[in-house]
Amino acid sequence: MDAVIIAAGFGSRISALSDSKPLTPVCGIPLIELGVRQLAAAGVDRVTVVTGHEGARVEAFLAGLSARMGLAIHAERVDDWSRPNGFSVIAGADRVAALGGRDFLLVMADHMFAAEILQRLAREGAPDRGVTLAIDRRIDNPLVDPDDATWVRTQADGRIAAIGKTIPAYDAVDCGAFLVTPELPEAIASAIAAGKGGSLSDGMQVLADRGRAATMEIAGAWWLDVDDPRAHAIAEEQAPAQLNLMGST
Template structure:
C-alpha cells in the first residue's frame, strides 16, 4: 500500500438475529432508505479510505452482489473477503479481512454508523506507541446506548485501555465500534485464540491492552449509533438523515 494511504475493513459477516423482523441481512438493512453497508462504505471513503475490504458471511452472496455498485458510488475499490465460518466470534472476521490489507486500517462494524468527524479524526489518531486506537464515548448513560449489548471500556489517566468487554464491572467509556488498527491487532487475536480464548475482537484488544498497546480516542459530543435491534433502528431512521448530511444531503 502506498505511503500515506488508508484502507478500511468492515465486518459484515454476522447473523443479525435482533434485526430479523426488519431485514434478513443486517448489512443490507436500510436506514432512511440507505443500506447499512452503503453507509459504512461511504463513510469510510469520506474519512479518506482508498479501498474497503468487506468481510462477508451470513447471506454472503447478497451482500457481495451489492459491493460493485457501492464501489462505483464511493469512487474507491470495495472487495469482499468471505469468512469460512461466520458463526465464530468476530475476531475471526477481523483476521480474515486484515490478511487482505497491508499496513494500518480503519476497522468498522457494519451495524455502527458515525457522524463524519469521528472516522476522520480516528484516521489521524495513530501513534507508534499503540497497536490499536479505539473510538470511545464517555457518555456511558446516553439513551443512544443499549447497556445490555454495549462493550464497556476502562481506561487509565493517559487514555490507555485497561479492560474491555461486555461484562466488566468497572468502566468509564463505551466502545463505539470504530478502530484504527495496525497489524498487531490481528496477531493479538490469533495469540488469544492460541491461548484458549474464544477469538472475539475484545480478546485481541485485551491482549494489546495488557501489553500497554491499546489506546483510545474520545469522540466528545459526536453522534454515533449501533443499529442492532428495532429500537436502535427506529432511532437511526429518525436521526441519521440529520447527522449524516454528507450522505443524505
C-alpha cells in the first residue's frame, strides 16, 4: 500500500524549536520518522514524502531512514512550498501514479496517531467514496488547538457536508489522516480552476458537494497535531505511552 506525507511547509508556529518541522525531534525521534513508522505499522510498504522547505536536509534524512528500515521512501519536492497544501497533495498523487499506485493513505508530517487509527483507515476504501477522512467527534478535545483546527460538519449518514477552519457550525474535527483515491487531487485541481486557493480543504469541499467525501470516526483514539511548542511539550509527555513506535531504531 502507498502513503503520502506532506512535509513541504515552513512550520512557522514551531520555528522557535526547529528550523525544519519534519526533522523536529519528539523523544529523540524526528517527526518525519515517526510518521513513516506509523504508516509502516499500518501496512504501508511505499511512502512518498512531499518536501519543500529545507528539502535537501529532509531528503538526505529520508535516504538514510529508507536504508535503515528497508522501506521504499521517495521524495517529491515542490517548487514553491509557500503555496497551499493542496498543491503538495497533487504532487504526491502524481508520484504515486508514476510508481504504479493508485489509492493511498495521506497524512501530515506533524501529526501523530494511535496505531489503530491508520490501521482502520487503510481498510475503509469503498466504491461509494472518493476520499475517507478520519474525524474526532470530541470537538472539545483538550489536545486540539481550536484556533488552528480544521472543522467538519457531517450529514446524517456521516458524509461530509462542510469542512474548513472557519465554517460556522461543525460536529467534528479533522484529524489530518485520509484514505485518498485519484478523485481528491482532481477535485483540488477543479477547485483551483474555479478560483480557490488550492488548499486540501478546498478539494475536500468539492468532493463533499459531490457526495463523495466519507468519514471514519476514531472512537476516542489518541492523536495529536504537533504544530507549536505547546503541542510539542504534550507530545514529549504523552507519545511514549501512546505510540508503539517509540524506541525503534
